[in-house]
Amino acid sequence: MRWRGLSGVLTSQACTLSANRLLTVAVPWLVLERTGSAAQTGLVVACQVLPYAFTQWLAGPLLDRIGPRRISAAGDVVSAVVLIVPALLGTPPLWLLTLMLLVVGCADGPASAAKRLLVPFAAADAGQSTARGVGLATAVERTATAVGTALAGWLVATLGGGRALWVAAAMLGVATLIVTLTVTDPVRDRGRDDESYLTRLRTGTAFLRGNAPLRAVTAMFVVTNLLDQALMAVLLPVWARAGGHDATVVGLALSTVGLASIASALASAGFGTRLPRRLTYLIGVLSSGPTRILVLALGLPPEAVIAVYALAGIGSGLFNPLLETLQVELIPAALRGRVQTLISAWAWAGIPVGGLFGAALLNLGGLTAALWVCGLAYLAAVLRPVWRVDWSVPVSAAPPAEPESRKLRIRLAGPGAAARVPVRRN
Template structure:
């Protein structure tokens, strides 16, 4: 069947991209705030952060194969629709008066199951949307990352505003609408899309996963890089999912929490855009050391829990120092796939 392409395909993809970024940014500060508000227990907030990380560990490795077999638009739209429903469960639970810690944890973990698939499927759609819109893929990639970062930056501020005005439940209601908009935008795209060749050759699903694992293991620097990223992410996670929310919830300052999280995201955007120039002047190992040391040094003063203004300044510096990491990681992955 002939597909009539849309010049607006890339715009529609970016509507979904920004909407999802905002929605995830809202959830990032609203869930721990809700737990602390209902239980006054940082330990439970930490437990929830650990539980929410588990779905990504098990889902992420199979997402690529799922997209190859089901389709990029279908996986993206279905993932966002299910995310919308999982967030609506918070609203339903509150209306019914049953929203305690265990239901909050269950709904949060359920939502975390769908995020990796939607995020990956949208990135996989970039070449299709670029082709339909007559745009170079490299340019489309850069704009896609930039728009997602903007959404991720706006999300915490929007979440903080919702908490201040109407409480966490208003934030969840708005988030469900953002996920629904993302699903509708991707579903309305008309692009050339076909299943991967290995699907047509009936390669077994888990054989493909094992093949990818062997390729990664064969590149020792990238493999060590991946393990290092996993460990650093695990160590940092309690900071923005437990420590920051606990501090600002104790001050009843949702706006302060939103400002800090948005400052980190804004810093990441600045650092990421600076990567191109930095990469021309610095070798990858040197740049990696600067990223790790710089972000660590900028993060340390926040451990003293200073005033909100100083908090925001160091949050921005932390994000800016860390910003080149993702482009650096992408470059390593691309060199593996093209080497």
């Protein structure tokens, strides 16, 4: 029974992520079938994606106050109910489909953040380290991305876009049931009776602003997500076309990253706590970040590019669980909902402009220059946290009961730092 909560959280995540991957395939297909317009398809998809990070941040105080278990269940229920509208009303008009996806995006952000917050507590209940729980959660996410998208394509081709939405609703319903039956909420931050929602929101913002290492990592997320989007949306396809390659090379490179990261995330869950943290971070970010861009700038053949992307996947599966673990260790349990959702919101901030940034670089200097600029910018971004973060393992790496959070805050806070705890997701 010790693994019941952790198994429940991971299984629920698998269902939710698979439903999301199904939507990423079914919705564009459904809109294209209805309208034949790429512009309208992009607009409808954006209505689901854009609220995701923003509503996560807004839900932060609620996650800390009423608990992530309830937020997770409520968000998944709302999304499931909205997605069964086509079953009740027939094929919805475009405006209704857009509104449905807007509601799904608003509900999915807080629900996803809630499951992320539940992982370290469920790992502690199972007698496992935070690093192991986070490593398993990362492996679930990467598996859903690699396998779920292919399954989504098969379902859409077999059932059609409209009926595929029913399958997504069923997956979300199963996720709700699993969380409700298997997961226990952590101790919640009741706060003061006179503490308003906005005060709680400002408290999370002040904590992040006063924590230099967390700020460095957050800035790294913003820059690297922007550059990743520039690479995947613009630079990689342009490189393939310029070299006379077809989309198969692009798909193979990206799928290689995903599959390799599953294996390394499982390895991180198995023995990640025994690896030196600073060195693991360095190897992970250097192999998974700038190398994917610079290998294109060097003009290497597709076989070499795919091999480098495989190494990038291994590095990605190693350092992402490490960064997640550090967040859990650095942020007191009572503030974790507010601070982690704020970091996620900042991390997403660069994604919408990434494609535009890549296109602007192409127009200004051409493909090779754009790749070198992005590769060197990526290198600078990932190296900054190496010296801004204390990578030492805390005295107690056990996940955070509230008293331990207070001890961690006192031990790590620098002289004169009131709300400061130095050290520290695509």
